[in-house]
Amino acid sequence: MAPRVLISDALSPAAVQIFKDRGIEVDFQPALGKDKDKLAAIIGDYDGLAIRSATKVTPKIIEQAKNLKVIGRAGIGVDNVDIPAATAKGIIVMNTPFGNSITTAEHAITLMLALAREIPQADASTQAGKWEKNRFMGVEITGKTLGVIGCGNIGSIVADRAHGLKMKVIAFDPFLSPERAIALGVEKVELPELFRRADFITLHTPLTEKTKNIVSAEALATTKKGVRIVNCARGGLVDEAALRAALDSGQVAGAAFDVFTEEPATSNVLFGHPNVICTPHLGASTSEAQENVALQVAEQMSDYLLQGAISNAVNFPSITAEEAPRLKPMVELAEKLGSFAGQLTETGLTKVQIVYEGEVAKMNTKALTSAAIAGLLRPMLQDVNFVSAPVMAKERGIVVEEVTREHEGDFESLITVAVETERRTRSVSGTVFADGRPRIVNIKGIRMDAEFGKSMLYVTNDDAPGFIGRFASLLGEAGINIATFALGRDAPGGNAIALVEIDGEVPGAVLDKVGALPNVQQARALRF
Ligand SMILES: NC(=O)c1ccc[n+]([C@@H]2O[C@H](COP(=O)([O-])OP(=O)(O)OC[C@H]3O[C@@H](n4cnc5c(N)ncnc54)[C@H](O)[C@@H]3O)[C@@H](O)[C@H]2O)c1
């Protein structure tokens, strides 16, 4: 059956066409995002959800999203999506990190120029027939200092455009390297210096615990008198009440805001001030940007739903369409090895080390590690999946170590999952042969060659005559058919392992009898 996608925001119709062309059923309901009850009622029918900022993907929506595999944000900010809830449910969340950056940077520059010359106010006055030529005295931009808070994709485009306007650009961004600052031609400064020196301030950071109210009452008190402030990033970066007070006192000469603490902003403390210009979150609203993000999100979501390729996900490493088919058998192997180790683990897990050797070491090992951890944790936590596994391991204090090595053994590719608990370390290695089927080739240093069957018996014993006969008879008497039988030992008379695929389940009583056979150390039933 074709995957189904719901578009619940005002995306460019270009997205609809892409989904259709790729053979995906698409439902375009641009106003649905605002009706959260209706969205919750129907979201269970869809594999993908494409949104902008009006749809709030809350834990309640995610709870109802029984089939949802991917949420695609046609734009940058994913603060309207509950990422931890989506991650816990295995839903990939992806955005389009560059598609609207130029357009948004242009909006910031537009607002800065509009502030400098009071364009909206002059327009309203002129069209009201007032001809107030002496009321509007602007400021020149040339030679002024622009303070950019957050110099990422959009901030750096703003800096570039400001250079074209002959401004001096200073930037505060803790993640901006000195080399990048030089390449951008901006002076990297600390925040207090930016506030002290800037004639104009423009914000381009996401809203986080650290950036909330980054322009606070205290900060505003340290700015140049007459500073002008532009916010095209996120409401909440500027303390709106403090800004209003600073506008009233004349400390701030003007403010231009595209984003607000509460949206849609139908009332706001900044509204009505003569030196304030507002737009209704229009930063990304050009036909070019909307077409870009719609096309990109539809392609990305289709790639994932149809081929398993992942790009621009905020909660999973990228997997290209070319590598997805090559990765698939290795993902299955990693998950099964993890599951093998997880099913044998009874006490507290403290660490897992995943070693990739040979060709597999050149693949996307982050995705493979997620699969291995998901397999490992599933016997303990039923709801774990590839997407949530790394977070769940971290939350439980399990150290995850990934090691990659050049080819050195007998296999073209080898994955080893080594698990440390409070009591012991256990390792299992596997490979994928040319038939594409995953196999176990080593357990705790003992060589094996076993396929993963649906239902298996794992028996460890002292290598001694008679065990195999007694074991096989016991299963036969219990009416259990042996499908495959793999044996291994570390030395004659040493430790031995039997890995047996059986048809159907092993009753607990039979398992106990196997465990009680002479020389048997342990007997466990495994399911894959
Ligand atoms: N108004 C709109 O319609 C509109 C459109 C697009 C994007 N946006 C918003 O603009 C913002 C920036 O987008 P972007 O694409 O440039 O993001 P980005 O990730 O490329 O850049 C953000 C920058 O902020 C920096 N940063 C993070 N924490 C910081 C801190 N504490 N202090 C200073 N800098 C910090 C990061 O290092 C990064 O360089 C986002 O919040 C995005 O949602 C708004």
Ligand SMILES: O=C(O)[C@H](O)COP(=O)(O)O
């Ligand atoms: O983060 C973004 O991309 C912008 O805020 C744009 O939001 P919009 O798609 O709702 O216009």
